[in-house]
Amino acid sequence: MDEFETIQRLFAPLGRSEPGAFGLGDDAAALAPAPGQDFVLTKDAIVGGVHFFPDDPADAVAAKLLRVNLSDLAAKGAVPRAYLLAAGFPADLDGAWMEGFARGLGDDIGHFGGALVGGDTVSTPGPAFFSLTAIGEVPSGTMIRRAGARPGDLVCVSGTIGDAALHVAHRLEGRAVQGAEHLERRYRFPEPRLALGRALRGVARAACDISDGLVADLGHICEQSGVGAVIEAAKLPLSPAAAASIAADAALLETVLTGGDDYELVFAAAPDSDLAALSAITPVTVVGRFEEGHGVRVLDGAGSALKLSRTGWRHAVGTKEAGA
Ligand SMILES: [Mg+2]
Incomplete structure (x- = not known):
């Protein structure tokens, strides 16, 4: 299956609900936020062996990619609207894995809302990697920030x-x-x-x-x-x-x-x-x-301060990152 066929067969159905995705047949999508809404944009990438286990099922990898991004939208009070996907599949990857990935992504998009409006698939000599940009909407000016907590809250x-x-x-x-x-x-x-x-x-x-x-x-x-x-x-x-x-x-x-x-x-x-x-x-x-x-x-339960030897390790291989 060449790239065009891959996109049309596996990924185009995931954009059907968004007219501005043009069936993933154009160079780009065209979107406007609903009246009175702001776009909220976020991106998370995951790499095989780093952020997921190489033998994790394909549909679970796709679900996790989508959900880690949706979690960022949730934290900002946003409703999912659209996604852009970059997928790097290992050259020797079994086609069934790619289909499982697309199925998992489609099932989850169907469940959580929004539409795939574009992206790119490439072949890589390294481990599988996936990057998703998620676009959500909030009423203008209402995105919840990390800044704003006050003493006593x-x-x-x-x-x-x-x-x-x-x-x-x-x-x-x-x-x-x-x-x-x-x-x-x-x-x-x-x-x-x-x-x-x-x-x-x-x-x-x-x-x-x-x-x-x-x-x-x-x-x-x-x-x-x-x-x-x-x-x-x-x-x-x-x-x-x-x-x-x-x-x-x-x-x-x-x-x-x-x-x-x-x-x-x-x-x-x-x-x-x-x-x-x-x-x-x-x-x-x-x-x-x-x-x-x-x-x-x-x-701790007695009111004494706990000494933690680490404060935040991220993902499967414990790579310390400043994640968002
Ligand atoms: Mg976050």
């Missing part, structure tokens, strides 16, 4: 923390975990919190998605907001699998605090915010407070 997180990092620790370091299947599913298919993100417009003073680890990503909000934060480890929302894993090996608490790939949201909310309304969408837990100063402090 609540530190809130969505869902549960640490499942994906425990999967990586299990797979790469052989750490013993409980509920391994749940942890693996959370790693492969993170759930972008799009509905919660929309509800955070006008409520969250600052927000970020948790891709690099809770401590590191909360640190990004602190840095951009010019504040510090303190979190209480005992308040972390944990899945039954993560709680059981930590109960059996207390050292895994640090993995949960500093590991990446959760794709939950961490945000600042005023103390009188209606968190029950947010929790009706996705469970939200208050894990601490913003304070004067800088950096993130973590307290």
Whole structure:
């Protein structure tokens, strides 16, 4: 299959809902934001052996590529509109893998919304790599920033923390975990919190998605907001699998605090915010407070500061990156 056939057969159907994609048959797409909306643009790239395991199923790799980008849109309060894909497939790649990738991407775009409006596929002598640009929309001027948290605001997180990092620790370091299947599913298919993100417009003073680890990503909000934060480890929302894993090996608490790939949201909310309304969408837990100063402090159950040996390792091979 040559490149034109690949694009037409596998990827053109993913753009059908967007007239400005011109069936992926033109050099470029033409889009305007809906009246009164801003475009919100983000990009994340993933590389085989770095951000996903080479034997991860093709549809899971595609889902993860889309979802890590959707997670950034969610953190900004945006609704997905369009995507641009660059795909580097190894020259010796089996055609069935490429089809599985396109199917996984199409299924997820169908589920989460938006349309593929362009991109490029190339053959590479290296590992598979994929880069996606995601374009979302928010009412003009309402994109939630990392800047804006104030001392006294609540530190809130969505869902549960640490499942994906425990999967990586299990797979790469052989750490013993409980509920391994749940942890693996959370790693492969993170759930972008799009509905919660929309509800955070006008409520969250600052927000970020948790891709690099809770401590590191909360640190990004602190840095951009010019504040510090303190979190209480005992308040972390944990899945039954993560709680059981930590109960059996207390050292895994640090993995949960500093590991990446959760794709939950961490945000600042005023103390009188209606968190029950947010929790009706996705469970939200208050894990601490913003304070004067800088950096993130973590307290254990006795109120003593935990010393963390690392604050944010990203993705499968533990490459330290300044991710967005
Ligand atoms: Mg992010």
